[in-house]
Amino acid sequence: MSDNQDIRIKVTPSAPNPSDKAVPPLVDIHEEEDGAVVLTVEIPGADKDKVDVRVDKGVLTIWADGEDVQVPEEYVPTYVGFVGSEYFRAFALSDEVDRDNIQAKVADGLLTLRLPRASAAQTKKIEIKAG
Amino acid sequence: MPVFRWPNSLDPWAGLRQMQRELERLMGRGLPEARSIGGGVYPPVNVLNGNDDLLVQCEVAGVKREDLEISITGDTLMIRGRKVPNVDEEKVRFQRRERGTGDFSRTVVLPDKVDPDKVVANLKNGILSIRLPKSEAAKPRQIRVG
Structure with a gap:
């Protein structure tokens, strides 16, 4: 079973309101060769429809709900090393990011966001004309 | 840790x-x-004890199905896996790394005898759930007072 799922980015004026219990998820950020910035966010337990990514006034907010991971009622916990969490984290975007073309994907408990560089911010080689 | x-x-x-x-x-x-x-290469586990089976949950966000290996020896369950980086580390420039990468293994001593042939493992949204039915001898039995 593949749980590769594409999600749509909402660009709305209001940011989600995380509860006090929300914890910041772990993030890897790297820059690709074409200048795009890729965020890999760990959101174990969160389903695709429980993920909310928004861009508002230059701030990228990531909210996800993994609280479904719970001890089923008929079980007695012998050892508990983790519990499902609500995840929330926000990032300020640089002006170089093309906000309209951010791509998001959820797979295997990871949210991957690809933030392409706006064409105006891409490195351009300028030819020097012979004078 | x-x-x-x-x-x-x-x-x-x-x-x-x-x-x-x-x-x-x-x-x-x-x-x-x-x-x-989450993160790191030492994934947290939960061990839950039910009437007929044990449920072991393990948090393995970003670990692919084919990189996981589960084995049972006697009453010891071993979960082995590998957290591989999803990009070519030499080609890209990392600005922030909080998730760990590498091999991990966790050993869980099961609180009851289980039937190793009937164990079912399922991976969903980065959570591995292993259901281990208890062997007949380990199941609770009700004894009627005659």
């Missing part, structure tokens, strides 16, 4: 912890708390 975390509703220090986290965030001291919910 494994860190024991109370379920939120039972944690008497939840409020203080939240405050500590906020302060650390403001002071840019990183996110030590986040280590306990």
Whole structure:
């Protein structure tokens, strides 16, 4: 079973309101060769429809709900090393990011966001004309 | 490093912890708390005891099905896996790395005898759930008083 799922980015004026219990998820950020910035966010337990990514006034907010991971009622916990969490984290975007073309994907408990560089911010080689 | 975390509703220090986290965030001291919910190469596990079976949950966000290996020897369950980086590390420039990569293995001594032939494992949204039916001898039996 593949749980590769594409999600749509909402660009709305209001940011989600995380509860006090929300914890910041772990993030890897790297820059690709074409200048795009890729965020890999760990959101174990969160389903695709429980993920909310928004861009508002230059701030990228990531909210996800993994609280479904719970001890089923008929079980007695012998050892508990983790519990499902609500995840929330926000990032300020640089002006170089093309906000309209951010791509998001959820797979295997990871949210991957690809933030392409706006064409105006891409490195351009300028030819020097012979004078 | 494994860190024991109370379920939120039972944690008497939840409020203080939240405050500590906020302060650390403001002071840019990183996110030590986040280590306990994921990441690293030592995944946290839950062992749950039911009537007919045991349920072992393991948090393995970003680990592919084919990189996981589960084995049972006697009453010891071993979960082995590999957290591979999803990009070619030499080609890209990392700006921030909080998730760990590498091999991991966790060994769980099961609290009851299980039937190794009937074990079912399922991976969903980065959570591995292993259901281990108890062997007949280990099941609770009701004894009627005659």
